[in-house]
Amino acid sequence: xxxxxxxxxxxxxxxxxxxxxxxxxxxxxxxxQRDIMAAAWNMGVDFxxxxxxxxxxxxxWTRRLLEASGTFVVQVPSLAQVNIxxxxxxxxxxxxxxxxxxxxxxxxxxxxxxxxxxxxxxxEGCVAWLECKLLVDANNQNEHDLFLAxxxxxxxxxxxxxxxxxxxxGHDQLRTLHHVAGGHYLVIxxxxxxxxxxx
Amino acid sequence: xxxxxxxxxxxxxxxxxxxxxxxxxxxxxxxxQRDIMAAAWNMGVDFxxxxxxxxxxxxxWTRRLLEASGTFVVQVPSLAQVNIxxxxxxxxxxxxxxxxxxxxxxxxxxxxxxxxxxxxxxxEGCVAWLECKLLVDANNQNEHDLFLAxxxxxxxxxxxxxxxxxxxxGHDQLRTLHHVAGGHYLVIxxxxxxxxxxx
Numbered sequence: 357x358x359x360x361x362x363x364x365x366x367x368x369x370x371x372x373x374x375x376x377x378x379x380x381x382x383x384x385x386x387x388x389q390r391d392i393m394a395a396a397w398n399m400g401v402d403f404x405x406x407x408x409x410x411x412x413x414x415x416x417w418t419r420r421l422l423e424a425s426g427t428f429v430v431q432v433p434s435l436a437q438v439n440i441x442x443x444x445x446x447x448x449x450x451x452x453x454x455x456x457x458x459x460x461x462x463x464x465x466x467x468x469x470x471x472x473x474x475x476x477x478x479x480e481g482c483v484a485w486l487e488c489k490l491l492v493d494a495n496n497q498n499e500h501d502l503f504l505a506x507x508x509x510x511x512x513x514x515x516x517x518x519x520x521x522x523x524x525x526g527h528d529q530l531r532t533l534h535h536v537a538g539g540h541y542l543v544i545x546x547x548x549x550x551x552x553x554x555x
Numbered sequence: 556x557x558x559x560x561x562x563x564x565x566x567x568x569x570x571x572x573x574x575x576x577x578x579x580x581x582x583x584x585x586x587x588q589r590d591i592m593a594a595a596w597n598m599g600v601d602f603x604x605x606x607x608x609x610x611x612x613x614x615x616w617t618r619r620l621l622e623a624s625g626t627f628v629v630q631v632p633s634l635a636q637v638n639i640x641x642x643x644x645x646x647x648x649x650x651x652x653x654x655x656x657x658x659x660x661x662x663x664x665x666x667x668x669x670x671x672x673x674x675x676x677x678x679e680g681c682v683a684w685l686e687c688k689l690l691v692d693a694n695n696q697n698e699h700d701l702f703l704a705x706x707x708x709x710x711x712x713x714x715x716x717x718x719x720x721x722x723x724x725g726h727d728q729l730r731t732l733h734h735v736a737g738g739h740y741l742v743i744x745x746x747x748x749x750x751x752x753x754x
Contacts, residue, residue, distance in 0.1 A: 369736075375595045376733035376741050377576010396574045399596040401610055401699055409608070409701070411600055435747065442749025464752055496695070500600055500703065502608065521739055534575035534733075534743065537568075539751075540720055542575050544733065545744030548634065550641025552738075553663055 359469065359480070363514040370510035371400040372520055373432060373484040374408065376544065378532035379441060382410060383429045383468075384422035385476045391418040392460055392479065394445030396535040398430070406507040408488065413501060417448060422490060423497070428505065429476045432484035435543050436529040440464065440481075442539045472509040483530050484512040523547065558668065558679070562713040569709035570599040571719055572631060572683040573607065575743065577731035578640060581609060582628045582667075583621035584675045590617040591659055591678065593644030595734040597629070605706040607687065612700060616647060621689060622696070627704065628675045631683040634742050635728040639663065639680075641738050671708040682729050683711040722746065 365373065374380065377399075383392040397411035408430065412419040422428040433441050444460055461468060461477060468477035471487045478485045488505035496502040516522060516530045524531045524544065534542045564572065573579065576598075582591040596610035607629065611618040621627040632640050643659055660667060660676060667676035670686045677684045687704035695701040715721060715729045723730045723743065733741045 372736050376735050377578075377595075379576075396576075397598040397600065399598040399608070399610065401596065401701060407699070409598070409699075411598065438747055438749040439752050443752040445749075446751055463754055500606070500608075502600060504699065521735055522741060531744065533747070533749075536575050536720055537571050539749040541747050541749060542721060543744045543747055545730065545742045548637055548732075548740050548742055550637040550644075550732075550738040550740060552645055553638050553642045555662055 361513045361515050362511050365510040365512050365517070367406050367507060367510060368404065369520045370406050370486055370507050371403055373486060373510060373512060373517065374398060374430070375400050376522065376532070377534060378432050378544070379535040379541070380410070381431045381433050381441065381444065381479060381482065382412065382418055383431065383477050383479065384418050384425055384427070386421040386425040389421060390459055390461060390477050391421055392444050392466070393418040394441050401504060407491070407504060408486070408507060409502055409504050411501050412503055415448065426490045427474050427476055428488050428490065429471060429474060429478050430486040430488055431479050431482040432532055434481065434483050434530045435533060437481055438533055438541060440466065441533055483516055483532065484510070486510045560712045560714050561710045564709040564711050564716070566605050566706060566709060567603065568719045569605050569685055569706050570602055572685060572709060572711060572716065573597060573629070574599050575721065575731070576733060577631050577743070578734040578740070579609070580630045580632050580640065580643065580678060580681065581611065581617055582630065582676050582678065583617050583624055583626070585620040585624040588620060589658055589660060589676050590620055591643050591665070592617040593640050600703060606690070606703060607685070607706060608701060608703050610700050611702055614647065625689045626673050626675055627687050627689065628670060628673060628677050629685040629687055630678050630681040631731055633680065633682050633729045634732060636680055637732055637740060639665065640732055682715055682731065683709070685709045
């Protein structure tokens with residue numbers, strides 16, 4: 357059970373959960389509806405308060421829900437979830453709802469839990485979760501599909517994120533996924549320390 | 556010599572050079588001055604025309620040069636360059652210039668070559684290069700340190716980027732770097748294919 361491994365991450369260090377460039381899952385809920393999607397285009401934007409940015413296609417149902425609610429969750433999925441990432445990245449929640457009267461969470465049996473700050477669903481089995489408050493910017497959203505948000509709560513799996521650093525040694529199935537294109541991902545590897553060159 | 560391995564990447568596929576979330580190096584030149592810096596916060600923004608976004612600290616000299624010239628280069632460094640990345644990420648080109656009358660390229664003996672479209676220096680030994688034209692957005696730049704740009708030319712090392720995909724097998728020193736914090740990086744690992752779940 358991953359819930360035994362979830363630990364709060366101080367907001368001052370939450371940028372470290374996505375700075376290494378993983379593909380993320382974005383979930384949102386509004387008035388009883390909920391959705392989740394994959395987003396490879398995301399990045400940190402500021403440290404204090406912590407801010408992030410993510411690109412969300414206009415066709416996505418998750419986007420409409422988070423525009424309506426003003427909140428969303430970023431979660432960092434693991435190698436064990438690669439087929440979930442691929443599936444929710446290629447499936448429209450709106451189509452599911454209209455055609456089948458269900459949502460992605462029900463359809464794919466995705467287990468969720470409540471956030472510390474938000475009602476939006478947090479997906480079990482991920483290795484990090486960032487609860488976010490949308491910083492509304494009409495120009496960025498409409499012109500560039502670019503969403504800015506402040507992180508208001510963060511958690512991570514303490515088996516692989518400890519003392520502010522990732523360490524996946526011995527937990528290969530919890531390594532983060534880094535999308536390239538068309539369902540082709542690279543899995544994050546080993547750590548290395550850079551040293552400044554002396555001249 | 557890496558120059559024998561540089562191949563053009565079609566603009567339609569250049570987003571694949573950074574979608575997996577590597578830390579990049581940003582270089583720029585203006586009126587005889589040049590600089591290079593590291594930037595972990597970067598992402599794709601659009602496919603056609605290809606657009607990217609990168610966060611650049613106000614204190615950086617590279618930022619001032621690219622604001623003046625309206626152009627810059629994004630390059631994807633490799634594991635073999637980890638100390639270069641760490642060094643240019645922690646050194647101010649402006650300080651160097653004022654105190655020592657030199658620039659980072661000279662100081663650290665960094666070899667460069669000319670771009671296909673731009674004069675800005677491209678760093679040898681990287682595994683991908685994207686020449687970019689700044690899409691000026693005063694609000695994003697001033698409020699969020701967020702820069703948007705259109706990619707106008709792209710190249711990659713054909714030993715590790717072929718047919719639109721990364722494959723680092725047999726070239727461990729050319730693997731991309733993914734910064735976490737404080738000189739601590741993760742190196743990209745192996746490939747995996749996601750498959751949609753059937754229900």
